[in-house]
Amino acid sequence: MNYNPEALLNELSFRTSRSGGKGGQNVNKVSSKVTLIWNVTESKVFDEQEKGIILEKLANRINKDGELLMDSSEDRSQLRNKDIVVERFLKVMEEAVKVEKKRIKTKIPKSVVLERLDRKKKQGAKKSDRNWRYNP
Template structure:
Protein backbone atom coordinates (compact mmCIF):
# COMPACT_ATOMS: atom_id res chain seq x y z
CA UNK A 1 0.00 0.00 0.00
CA UNK A 2 2.90 2.39 0.70
CA UNK A 3 4.17 2.01 -2.87
CA UNK A 4 0.76 2.90 -4.21
CA UNK A 5 0.53 5.91 -1.89
CA UNK A 6 3.87 7.23 -3.15
CA UNK A 7 2.73 6.82 -6.77
CA UNK A 8 -0.53 8.60 -5.96
CA UNK A 9 1.30 11.44 -4.24
CA UNK A 10 3.37 11.93 -7.40
CA UNK A 11 0.14 12.27 -9.44
CA UNK A 12 -1.34 14.96 -7.17
CA UNK A 13 -1.27 18.64 -8.07
CA UNK A 14 -1.66 21.39 -5.50
CA UNK A 15 -2.86 24.97 -5.84
CA UNK A 16 -2.98 27.57 -3.12
CA UNK A 17 -5.27 30.51 -2.53
CA UNK A 18 -6.14 32.99 0.16
CA UNK A 19 -8.38 31.45 2.78
CA UNK A 20 -11.02 33.27 4.76
CA UNK A 21 -11.63 32.81 8.45
CA UNK A 22 -9.52 33.56 11.50
CA UNK A 23 -6.13 35.17 11.19
CA UNK A 24 -6.84 38.88 10.83
CA UNK A 25 -4.46 40.72 8.52
CA UNK A 26 -2.41 37.54 8.10
CA UNK A 27 -5.27 35.99 6.09
CA UNK A 28 -5.13 38.86 3.59
CA UNK A 29 -1.41 38.35 2.92
CA UNK A 30 -0.86 34.58 2.90
CA UNK A 31 -2.22 31.88 0.60
CA UNK A 32 -2.96 29.20 3.18
CA UNK A 33 -5.88 27.39 1.51
CA UNK A 34 -4.73 24.28 -0.33
CA UNK A 35 -6.60 22.76 -3.27
CA UNK A 36 -5.70 19.19 -4.13
CA UNK A 37 -6.30 18.16 -7.74
CA UNK A 38 -5.98 14.58 -8.98
CA UNK A 39 -6.65 13.55 -12.60
CA UNK A 40 -8.58 10.32 -11.96
CA UNK A 41 -8.84 9.25 -15.61
CA UNK A 42 -5.09 9.56 -16.17
CA UNK A 43 -4.10 7.71 -12.98
CA UNK A 44 -1.85 4.68 -13.43
CA UNK A 45 -2.46 3.41 -9.89
CA UNK A 46 -5.91 1.91 -10.48
CA UNK A 47 -7.39 -0.45 -13.05
CA UNK A 48 -10.47 0.41 -15.14
CA UNK A 49 -12.89 -1.28 -12.74
CA UNK A 50 -11.53 0.62 -9.73
CA UNK A 51 -11.60 3.90 -11.66
CA UNK A 52 -15.24 3.30 -12.56
CA UNK A 53 -16.07 2.61 -8.90
CA UNK A 54 -14.23 5.76 -7.79
CA UNK A 55 -15.96 7.79 -10.51
CA UNK A 56 -19.38 6.61 -9.31
CA UNK A 57 -18.78 7.02 -5.57
CA UNK A 58 -16.91 10.33 -5.72
CA UNK A 59 -18.92 11.94 -8.53
CA UNK A 60 -19.75 15.05 -6.48
CA UNK A 61 -16.01 15.81 -6.11
CA UNK A 62 -15.07 15.23 -9.75
CA UNK A 63 -15.36 18.10 -12.24
CA UNK A 64 -16.20 17.93 -15.95
CA UNK A 65 -12.53 17.60 -16.85
CA UNK A 66 -12.40 14.35 -14.85
CA UNK A 67 -10.30 15.77 -12.03
CA UNK A 68 -10.89 14.96 -8.38
CA UNK A 69 -10.98 18.17 -6.37
CA UNK A 70 -10.52 18.69 -2.61
CA UNK A 71 -9.92 21.81 -0.49
CA UNK A 72 -8.48 22.29 2.97
CA UNK A 73 -8.45 25.64 4.73
CA UNK A 74 -8.97 24.73 8.39
CA UNK A 75 -5.48 25.66 9.58
CA UNK A 76 -3.51 28.91 9.34
CA UNK A 77 -0.51 27.08 7.93
CA UNK A 78 -0.31 26.10 4.27
CA UNK A 79 1.80 23.04 5.11
CA UNK A 80 -0.72 21.83 7.71
CA UNK A 81 -3.58 22.33 5.22
CA UNK A 82 -1.65 20.33 2.62
CA UNK A 83 -1.25 17.45 5.08
CA UNK A 84 -4.94 17.65 6.00
CA UNK A 85 -5.91 17.53 2.31
CA UNK A 86 -3.68 14.50 1.68
CA UNK A 87 -5.10 12.65 4.71
CA UNK A 88 -8.67 13.40 3.60
CA UNK A 89 -7.81 12.28 0.07
CA UNK A 90 -6.52 8.88 1.19
CA UNK A 91 -9.47 8.40 3.57
CA UNK A 92 -11.95 9.18 0.79
CA UNK A 93 -10.21 6.79 -1.60
CA UNK A 94 -10.15 4.03 1.01
CA UNK A 95 -13.87 4.44 1.76
CA UNK A 96 -14.80 4.60 -1.92
CA UNK A 97 -12.90 1.42 -2.77
CA UNK A 98 -14.48 -0.66 0.01
CA UNK A 99 -16.74 -3.34 -1.41
CA UNK A 100 -20.12 -3.47 0.30
CA UNK A 101 -21.26 -6.80 1.66
CA UNK A 102 -24.39 -8.10 -0.05
CA UNK A 103 -27.45 -7.87 2.16
CA UNK A 104 -28.83 -11.20 3.29
CA UNK A 105 -32.61 -11.31 3.41
CA UNK A 106 -33.95 -12.55 6.70
CA UNK A 107 -37.24 -14.24 7.36
CA UNK A 108 -39.40 -13.52 10.39
CA UNK A 109 -39.65 -16.68 12.53
CA UNK A 110 -43.07 -18.36 12.44
CA UNK A 111 -43.38 -18.19 16.24
CA UNK A 112 -43.05 -14.38 16.11
CA UNK A 113 -45.65 -14.11 13.35
CA UNK A 114 -48.11 -16.25 15.34
CA UNK A 115 -47.37 -14.26 18.50
CA UNK A 116 -48.16 -10.99 16.69
CA UNK A 117 -51.40 -12.40 15.24
CA UNK A 118 -52.43 -13.63 18.70
CA UNK A 119 -51.82 -10.15 20.17
CA UNK A 120 -53.92 -8.62 17.40
CA UNK A 121 -56.79 -11.06 18.07
CA UNK A 122 -56.72 -10.27 21.81
CA UNK A 123 -56.71 -6.50 21.09
CA UNK A 124 -59.60 -6.87 18.62
CA UNK A 125 -61.59 -8.90 21.15
CA UNK A 126 -60.92 -6.30 23.86
CA UNK A 127 -62.24 -3.54 21.60
CA UNK A 128 -65.26 -5.63 20.56
CA UNK A 129 -66.13 -6.18 24.25
CA UNK A 130 -66.22 -2.39 24.77
CA UNK A 131 -69.04 -2.09 22.25
CA UNK A 132 -72.60 -1.02 23.02
CA UNK A 133 -73.85 -3.69 25.49
CA UNK A 134 -77.35 -2.40 25.88
CA UNK A 135 -78.63 -2.90 22.37
CA UNK A 136 -82.20 -4.14 22.03
Protein backbone atom coordinates in the same frame (compact mmCIF):
# COMPACT_ATOMS: atom_id res chain seq x y z
CA MET B 1 -9.31 -3.66 -4.63
CA ASN B 2 -5.86 -3.10 -3.34
CA TYR B 3 -3.90 -0.01 -4.21
CA ASN B 4 -0.63 1.57 -3.20
CA PRO B 5 -1.29 4.79 -1.21
CA GLU B 6 2.29 6.03 -1.77
CA ALA B 7 1.93 5.75 -5.56
CA LEU B 8 -1.43 7.48 -5.31
CA LEU B 9 0.11 10.36 -3.32
CA ASN B 10 2.67 10.85 -6.12
CA GLU B 11 -0.18 11.58 -8.55
CA LEU B 12 -1.56 14.45 -6.45
CA SER B 13 -0.96 18.10 -7.16
CA PHE B 14 -1.70 21.01 -4.87
CA ARG B 15 -2.73 24.62 -5.33
CA THR B 16 -2.63 27.24 -2.60
CA SER B 17 -4.73 30.35 -2.21
CA ARG B 18 -5.79 32.81 0.44
CA SER B 19 -8.32 31.57 2.92
CA GLY B 20 -11.53 33.48 3.48
CA GLY B 21 -13.24 34.32 6.74
CA LYS B 22 -11.84 35.38 10.08
CA GLY B 23 -8.14 35.74 10.77
CA GLY B 24 -7.34 39.39 10.32
CA GLN B 25 -3.98 40.29 8.83
CA ASN B 26 -2.91 36.63 8.51
CA VAL B 27 -5.79 35.90 6.12
CA ASN B 28 -4.95 38.91 3.97
CA LYS B 29 -1.30 38.09 3.37
CA VAL B 30 -0.80 34.32 3.74
CA SER B 31 -1.94 31.66 1.24
CA SER B 32 -2.90 28.98 3.73
CA LYS B 33 -5.82 27.33 1.89
CA VAL B 34 -4.69 24.15 0.11
CA THR B 35 -6.59 22.57 -2.79
CA LEU B 36 -5.79 18.96 -3.68
CA ILE B 37 -6.17 18.02 -7.35
CA TRP B 38 -6.18 14.42 -8.56
CA ASN B 39 -7.00 13.44 -12.13
CA VAL B 40 -8.97 10.20 -11.93
CA THR B 41 -8.90 9.45 -15.66
CA GLU B 42 -5.09 9.76 -15.95
CA SER B 43 -4.30 7.73 -12.82
CA LYS B 44 -1.91 4.82 -13.22
CA VAL B 45 -2.68 3.35 -9.79
CA PHE B 46 -6.12 2.01 -10.76
CA ASP B 47 -7.25 0.03 -13.81
CA GLU B 48 -10.15 1.14 -16.03
CA GLN B 49 -12.78 -0.84 -14.12
CA GLU B 50 -11.69 0.63 -10.79
CA LYS B 51 -11.61 4.13 -12.29
CA GLY B 52 -15.19 3.60 -13.47
CA ILE B 53 -16.27 2.65 -9.95
CA ILE B 54 -14.49 5.69 -8.49
CA LEU B 55 -16.04 8.00 -11.11
CA GLU B 56 -19.49 6.60 -10.30
CA LYS B 57 -19.17 6.73 -6.51
CA LEU B 58 -17.51 10.16 -6.37
CA ALA B 59 -19.44 11.75 -9.26
CA ASN B 60 -20.53 14.72 -7.14
CA ARG B 61 -16.89 15.53 -6.24
CA ILE B 62 -15.37 15.16 -9.72
CA ASN B 63 -15.46 17.98 -12.28
CA LYS B 64 -16.03 17.64 -16.04
CA ASP B 65 -12.27 17.30 -16.66
CA GLY B 66 -12.16 14.16 -14.50
CA GLU B 67 -10.40 15.88 -11.60
CA LEU B 68 -11.20 15.28 -7.96
CA LEU B 69 -10.87 18.56 -6.06
CA MET B 70 -10.71 18.79 -2.28
CA ASP B 71 -9.64 21.76 -0.20
CA SER B 72 -8.84 22.63 3.38
CA SER B 73 -8.60 26.00 5.07
CA GLU B 74 -9.19 24.84 8.64
CA ASP B 75 -5.78 25.74 10.02
CA ARG B 76 -3.60 28.87 9.83
CA SER B 77 -0.70 26.74 8.60
CA GLN B 78 -0.43 25.78 4.93
CA LEU B 79 1.47 22.61 5.82
CA ARG B 80 -1.18 21.52 8.34
CA ASN B 81 -3.95 22.19 5.79
CA LYS B 82 -2.05 20.03 3.27
CA ASP B 83 -1.85 17.19 5.81
CA ILE B 84 -5.57 17.55 6.59
CA VAL B 85 -6.63 17.44 2.93
CA VAL B 86 -4.37 14.45 2.14
CA GLU B 87 -5.75 12.55 5.15
CA ARG B 88 -9.32 13.33 4.05
CA PHE B 89 -8.49 12.28 0.46
CA LEU B 90 -7.13 8.91 1.59
CA LYS B 91 -10.28 8.25 3.65
CA VAL B 92 -12.51 9.12 0.68
CA MET B 93 -10.49 6.84 -1.61
CA GLU B 94 -10.62 4.01 0.93
CA GLU B 95 -14.43 4.28 1.03
CA ALA B 96 -14.70 4.58 -2.77
CA VAL B 97 -12.70 1.45 -3.60
CA LYS B 98 -14.18 -0.68 -0.81
CA VAL B 99 -16.06 -3.65 -2.28
CA GLU B 100 -19.47 -3.94 -0.68
CA LYS B 101 -20.58 -7.44 0.21
CA LYS B 102 -23.81 -8.62 -1.34
CA ARG B 103 -26.56 -9.03 1.24
CA ILE B 104 -27.83 -12.57 1.70
CA LYS B 105 -31.58 -12.59 2.31
CA THR B 106 -32.66 -14.66 5.26
CA LYS B 107 -36.06 -15.89 6.31
CA ILE B 108 -37.72 -14.01 9.19
CA PRO B 109 -37.86 -16.33 12.21
CA LYS B 110 -41.36 -17.51 13.19
CA SER B 111 -40.87 -16.21 16.75
CA VAL B 112 -40.26 -12.68 15.41
CA VAL B 113 -43.39 -12.83 13.24
CA LEU B 114 -45.51 -14.09 16.16
CA GLU B 115 -44.07 -11.40 18.45
CA ARG B 116 -45.00 -8.70 15.93
CA LEU B 117 -48.53 -10.06 15.52
CA ASP B 118 -48.95 -10.23 19.30
CA ARG B 119 -47.82 -6.60 19.61
CA LYS B 120 -50.33 -5.58 16.94
CA LYS B 121 -53.14 -7.47 18.70
CA LYS B 122 -52.36 -5.76 22.02
CA GLN B 123 -52.23 -2.33 20.37
CA GLY B 124 -55.57 -2.98 18.63
CA ALA B 125 -57.15 -4.07 21.92
CA LYS B 126 -55.82 -0.95 23.62
CA LYS B 127 -57.33 1.27 20.91
CA SER B 128 -60.70 -0.52 20.91
CA ASP B 129 -60.88 -0.07 24.70
CA ARG B 130 -60.62 3.69 24.16
CA ASN B 131 -63.62 3.79 21.84
CA TRP B 132 -66.73 4.93 23.81
CA ARG B 133 -69.28 3.64 21.24
CA TYR B 134 -68.46 -0.01 21.81
CA ASN B 135 -67.88 0.15 25.57
CA PRO B 136 -71.08 0.19 27.70
